[in-house]
Amino acid sequence: MERRVALVTGASSGIGEQTALELLRRGFIVYGAARRAARMSAIVDAGGHAIAMDVTDDTSVRAAVDRILAEQGRIDVLVNNAGYGSYGALEDVPIDEARRQFEVNVFGLAGITQLVLPGMRERRSGTIVNISSIGGRIYEPLGAWYHATKFAVEGLSDSLRVELEPHGVRVVVIQPGAIRTEWNGISRRSAMERSGTTAYAAQARALVRTLEAADESAGAGEPHVVAATIANAVTARRPRTRYATPVSAKFIVGLRRVLPDRVFDLLIRRIFAPTKAEFAESANPRVDEASTTASPVAGRERAAA
Template sequence: MTSETVLITGASSGIGHATAEAFLDAEWSVWATARDESDLRELREAGCTTAELDVTRPAQCRDVVEELLTVEGRLDCLVNNAGYGQMGAVEDVTTRRLNKQFDVNVYGPHRLIRAALPHMRERGEGTIINLSSVSGRVSTPGMGIYSASKFALEGLSDALRGELKPHGIDVALVEPGPVETAFSARAADELEPVEASGAYDRVYRFFEDFDAVSGGFASSQPEDVAAVVLEAASTTDPDPRYPVGPAARAMLLARYAPDRIRDRVVDLLYKLA
């Protein structure tokens, strides 16, 4: 019997790497991708098929999906995990950087969804899992650009879920809170420092003091998120959303508080920083 096949983006480290391992342990055929295929050596040696894939390159997105279908004959699950977080006060982040954030976090998943859907519709089955974030439901100072991209991914996924239901294709969002990965460190290494205006020092102090981007109190492990992704891919009727970790669940509850009250609480936290 042919194994179920999954395509995972951003598998070089963190959540993507752990997700590839989880699907491999569950005996799926795993296609793990990253911008630099050499970063996938460990997964390749473990049994994954690996490929270079930069989600900002439309032709490469199409080519990888076509190659997978030629080799495997089926694509059961697409995991859109590749992404990064552009932090900084909204005024301090240039529009060029905003566009780059959306290119990776929103346009990239959209490119791969469009490449995968004709095959999934023809088979009448499949699952699309988009890695969002609790920041895709609740936005806080300094996270506006990243949150905007994740809010957009959430809206795209909600519409897509209804569009694809008649075709037997499921769509699920996985929404982690803080995760102990190199997410923030990699972003800092690859992005030029934001030219701060000096008007938002408390925002940057908050990040420095509380390690607000990843890790720290109530954070999850990449393996925790990977287990949820595998669960969503394996069930016949996945939930629309899967918050991961205690911090994610707590922050999502904050959505039900009146906006003014939530703003006051956030303001107090940033003042304390």
Template sequence: MKKVILITGASSGMGKETAIHLIQQGHIVYAVARRIEQMQDLERLGGHPLKMDVTSETDIERVVDTIIKEQGRIDVLWNNAGYGLYGAVEDVSLEEARKQMEVNVFGIAAMVQKVVPYMRAAKSGTVINTSSMGGKMYFPMGAWYHASKHAVEGLSDCLRLELKPFNINVVVLEPGFIATEFGSVLLEGFSRISKNSAYRNMMDKIIEGTKKAAEGNGSSKPEVISKTISAIVNSRKPKTRYRVGKFAKPMVWMRVYLGDALFDKIVMSQM
């Protein structure tokens, strides 16, 4: 069945790869992001790229109104927009931290508030929220990113129960290491922090590990996400959570079953 799908953060990486995959399957895909110039190829394939910032309520209203006017419904909302802010809690400005939460958490809430009324009216729909394996565990230097993804987990669990009576599915995607722009964003964030930071040695270890992962076999290709999203979209009863990609399952397993002290020891052994 052809579905109307709205994907945020679709200008690159997981979002763009999946948009292409879903368009090729015959779905009606609205791909939104701030960088619309990077989505012209989606239009050539038959997609509908639109410029939108998830922190702008005006942008969100315009996009949702456009889709409803053109299609009359939204069957699937994939809240994929987000980024990683890295740096020690002592070093990262609260202004940057608030922006992280605004995009990764409040952006999802804003999309839900504008789209869900149409799903409720149709008594049908699926909301997919991109969390991370980082929503279940943690690494040093990632406090604000992990805090945002832990929040996505809690928000999604409550939302799932709230929307269950209306026949709307809420699914949490928990990717592991995926070959996207995430690593370059992380390194860019570190570059803005003083070379004299008290946490410099730890930061350098993480930089080294990130570069090795990018150069070697340390991450999965975005295709693993596109296949997973496709399975969710085409399922009548999708699972609550999908944990996919490099290290996602083993890292979360270690966090859950090894306990705090042992997990901390394993993480810090890499520092």
């Protein structure tokens, strides 16, 4: 039986790396793509291929796809995992940063999908897996731009699914919840960098506290849990259109489905409500470790790798 060929973006760490390794274990020929190929040694050691690619650079993306097609003649599975989370009040986030987030999380995803589709369509087979988030179904204060990109991925995926069904190509959305990866730390730092000393400072501190608690909670999952879900989806005879993972993510998405907007607003406000201490600390802002341990630029590079 011919081995299927998979391309996984954002494969230098976290969900992307674990997905590449899981697909290798299941017999796929796997290409992991990231800005820094050197960070994908685990994939190479496991028998996969590492390929340098920046999803925001059209030349880089085309070169990567052309290489895979030249070496393998096909791409059967595309896992669009590259992305990052940048937080901060909408009023505080520069529009250039908002555009950057869309370039990585939405346009980068769409661009590489355009390049792999002709071959899939001609063979009348293939699977596109778009890594969204429960953030594509719910919302948080200070997360407007990130959530906007994930809502966009959800809508893009739905349209693409019905568009490609007559051509034999499947589209699957994965909605991770709290997963212990670099994403959480990057998001916390960006919130404090953008809004830690503004009128939204108390909310920024509350957001950081809430994200930290989510990362440490029993409901948080490890990257390999999402990787297994992705692998199950691409090997299923008839995959579901969406997979929320882990179990806590299924609960949150289900809750959003049944609660009216105003009720869900109330729930979100209570979860992210600043404490008296956070209000007091915000009235006398200081340089916070969360905002200085890494710059937003460094965070973007790691997350989009």
